[in-house]
Amino acid sequence: MLTADKGRLASISEYGRPGQLRRLLLFVWQCWKLNLAGAMEFRLSFLLTAGMMVINNVVWIVFWGLYFRRFPVLNGWELRDVMMLWAVAAGGFGVMATLFGNAPRIANLVATGQLDVYLSQPKPVLLHVLISRMSVSAIGDVLFALMIYAAFGDKSVAGIVKFALAMALSTLIFIFFTVISGCLAFWLGNTEGLSFQLFNALLTFTTYPTGIFRGLGKLVLFTVIPAGFISYLPIGLLRQVDVPFLLGAVAVTVLLCLGGVRLFYSGLRRYASGNMISLRR
Amino acid sequence: MASIVVQQLGKSFRTKKKREGFAGSLKALVRPDYEDKTAVGSISFKVEQGETLAFLGPNGAGKSTTIKMLTGILHPTAGYAEVLGCCPWKERTKLSYGIGSVFGQKSQLWYHLPPIDTFELMSRIYELRRGDYLQRRDQLIERFELGPYLHTAVRKLSLGERMRCEIAAALLHRPQVLFLDEPTIGLDVVVKQRIRELIRELNREEGTTIFLTSHDAGDIERLCERAIVINYGRIVFDDRVELMKRRFLTHKTIRLVLEEEPERVELAGVSVLEQSGVRLALSVDTELTTIEAALSRIMARHRIVDVTVEDPPMESIITHMYGYSGKEELAT
Known part of the structure; x- marks a missing residue:
C-alpha cells in the first residue's frame, strides 16, 4: 500500500458496520420520497399529468369494451383477461417509471456522460441511477392498474397474491429489458433512438393479447422482445396457473435481471464521461 | 504520509x-x-x-x-x-x-x-x-x-x-x-x-x-x-x-510617472505596455536585461516622479506556461 491507511476511511459513517441492508433501504426510501417531493413542487402540473394518464388508459379500455360487446371471445381471450392484461402491463410499466424512472434514460445518461455523480457516490450505481427519477404520469398508470384490478380482478387472497406476482414479474421484465437496451450505448455510442424503439416495442406488444399472434410473431414475443411473458400472464397465471409458462416467465425474468446488471457494470468500464452541464431533477 | x-x-x-x-x-x-x-x-x-x-x-x-x-x-x-x-x-x-x-x-x-x-x-x-x-x-x-x-x-x-x-x-x-x-x-x-x-x-x-x-x-x-x-x-x-x-517570471512591469512626457522609449529587452502623457508602463524581459539597467537608462534621459516595479499577474504566468510548455516537453 502506497498511501494512508484504509481503516481511517468513513470516520462518521456507519459504513462496514452491521445493518448494511437496512441503511440501503433507508437510502432507497429517501430517494423515492425526494422524487415525489420534487414532482409535487409543481402541484397542478403533478395532478394533471397523473390524471391525464388515467384518462389516456381509460380510452383503450373503452375501445376493448366496445370490441368485446360485439365479439365476446378473441382467440380464447375474454374481456376480463384483456382488462387484466392492461392492469399487469400498465401496472408493471407504471411501477418501473414511478420508482425506477431513469431506466428509459440510461442510453442518454451514458451517451452524454451524466453518470459521474452516481459514480462518485458510494451506492450501487445501477440502483442509484434507476431510483433517481420519477415519472409523474406513470403514477397515473399505477392508479389505473389498481382501479382496473379492483373492477375486474379476483379479490380473493389467492387472486391478490397471483396479481402481486404478475406485477412483480411485469415490473422486473420492464426494468431490466429497458436497462439492457439502454446499455447498448456503452458499446454503440448514442443509441437513444434505438433503445427507445426497443422499449416502445416491448411496451406496445404487452398491451395486446398473445392469442392474436402466430408463428414468427409469437416467437419474437417470447425471445427478442419478451412482451409475451407479460401479456400471457392474465391467462397463464391469473386465470389458471400454467406451471411451464410460469417457470419460463420466472426464468426469463431472472435472466434479464442478471444480464442487465452484468451488462451495465461491464459497460461502466467503457464509460467515457463527458463535459455536459448536468443537474439532478 | x-x-x-x-x-x-x-x-x-x-x-x-x-x-x-x-x-x-x-x-x-x-x-x-x-x-x-x-x-x-x-x-x-x-x-x-x-x-x-x-x-x-x-x-x-x-x-x-x-x-x-x-x-x-x-x-x-x-x-x-x-x-x-x-x-x-x-x-x-x-x-x-x-x-x-x-x-x-x-x-x-x-x-x-x-x-x-x-x-x-x-x-x-x-x-x-x-x-x-x-x-x-x-x-x-x-x-x-x-x-x-x-x-x-x-x-x-x-x-x-x-x-x-x-x-x-x-x-x-x-x-x-x-x-x-x-x-x-x-x-x-x-x-x-x-x-x-x-x-x-x-x-x-x-x-x-x-x-x-x-x-x-x-x-x-x-x-x-x-x-x-x-x-x-x-x-x-x-x-x-x-x-x-x-521560474516562469521572465518579465517584470515598471510603472513610471515622469516629470515631462517621454520621447520614444527604445531599450533592448524593454517594451512599452502603455503610455499616456507622463505615465508609462514598461515590460522588462529579465533574461535580456536587468531592472536596474533599464531604470538607470531611463533615469539618464528623464526625471522620475514615481516608480513601481510589479510582477506580472499570475494570469499572465499561466498564459505564458500554457502557450509554450506543452508539445515541446512531450517531444523530449
Whole structure:
C-alpha cells in the first residue's frame, strides 16, 4: 500500500458496520420520497399529468369494451383477461417509471456522460441511477392498474397474491429489458433512438393479447422482445396457473435481471464521461 | 504520509474522425475512421496528506480526466493510482466514503428541491450516524452561511449560493480528500473569495487534502501551496506555486510617472505596455536585461516622479506556461 491507511476511511459513517441492508433501504426510501417531493413542487402540473394518464388508459379500455360487446371471445381471450392484461402491463410499466424512472434514460445518461455523480457516490450505481427519477404520469398508470384490478380482478387472497406476482414479474421484465437496451450505448455510442424503439416495442406488444399472434410473431414475443411473458400472464397465471409458462416467465425474468446488471457494470468500464452541464431533477 | 499516489497513469479514448459536411457524415457512416486520442499521457506524482494542490492546464490538457480516474469514475488505460489506500477504479465504493468531489458543471443537488433535502439524502448515501450528521450539517450551514436559503429550491438560488451548497454537500461526510473541478467557474469576485476562504479554513482546521483544478489565477495564488501543470496529457511543471512564479517570471512591469512626457522609449529587452502623457508602463524581459539597467537608462534621459516595479499577474504566468510548455516537453 502506497498511501494512508484504509481503516481511517468513513470516520462518521456507519459504513462496514452491521445493518448494511437496512441503511440501503433507508437510502432507497429517501430517494423515492425526494422524487415525489420534487414532482409535487409543481402541484397542478403533478395532478394533471397523473390524471391525464388515467384518462389516456381509460380510452383503450373503452375501445376493448366496445370490441368485446360485439365479439365476446378473441382467440380464447375474454374481456376480463384483456382488462387484466392492461392492469399487469400498465401496472408493471407504471411501477418501473414511478420508482425506477431513469431506466428509459440510461442510453442518454451514458451517451452524454451524466453518470459521474452516481459514480462518485458510494451506492450501487445501477440502483442509484434507476431510483433517481420519477415519472409523474406513470403514477397515473399505477392508479389505473389498481382501479382496473379492483373492477375486474379476483379479490380473493389467492387472486391478490397471483396479481402481486404478475406485477412483480411485469415490473422486473420492464426494468431490466429497458436497462439492457439502454446499455447498448456503452458499446454503440448514442443509441437513444434505438433503445427507445426497443422499449416502445416491448411496451406496445404487452398491451395486446398473445392469442392474436402466430408463428414468427409469437416467437419474437417470447425471445427478442419478451412482451409475451407479460401479456400471457392474465391467462397463464391469473386465470389458471400454467406451471411451464410460469417457470419460463420466472426464468426469463431472472435472466434479464442478471444480464442487465452484468451488462451495465461491464459497460461502466467503457464509460467515457463527458463535459455536459448536468443537474439532478 | 501520502494521500494520493499516481504512477504512470494514462488514459486514451478511441474517437471517430469525421470530415466536414454531409458527405463526410455519409462516408463516416459507411467506413468510419477512428483515431486514438491520448487524454492523459503517462503522469506520476504524489500528494501528501493535508496538501493543497492546484492541478492546472489549458482546456483539453487532461485535468478533468485525471480527477475522474482518481475518483473512480473512469478506468485508466495504463498505470496505477492509489487514493487513501484504495485503487479508485477497483475500490470505488470504499474510496468514496473518504473523498468528496465538487464538479463545477455537474451538480449533485436536486434541482427542484431545497438544499436541506439533498443534505438529508447525502446522509443516507454516506450512511452517516444521525447525531454526527446533524452536528456536521449545522456546522457547515453556519460556516458556509447557508441559513437564509436552506429551504429554497435549488433552481431559485444564485450560482454562488448553489456552489456554496454544493461544497457543503460534498463535505457532509468529512472527506479526507476533496477534489474540486473548477469550483469557482462563473462566480463573481466576492463569492470566489469567500469560497476560497472556506476551503482554506477547511484545509487548516480539518487537514483535508485539497486537489483543485481551475483556470482562475486567484484560486491558485490564494488557495494552493503546490501546482502541477499538465499540458498535452503530460506534467510540465510540479513544484511550489512560489517557484512557479519565479521560474516562469521572465518579465517584470515598471510603472513610471515622469516629470515631462517621454520621447520614444527604445531599450533592448524593454517594451512599452502603455503610455499616456507622463505615465508609462514598461515590460522588462529579465533574461535580456536587468531592472536596474533599464531604470538607470531611463533615469539618464528623464526625471522620475514615481516608480513601481510589479510582477506580472499570475494570469499572465499561466498564459505564458500554457502557450509554450506543452508539445515541446512531450517531444523530449
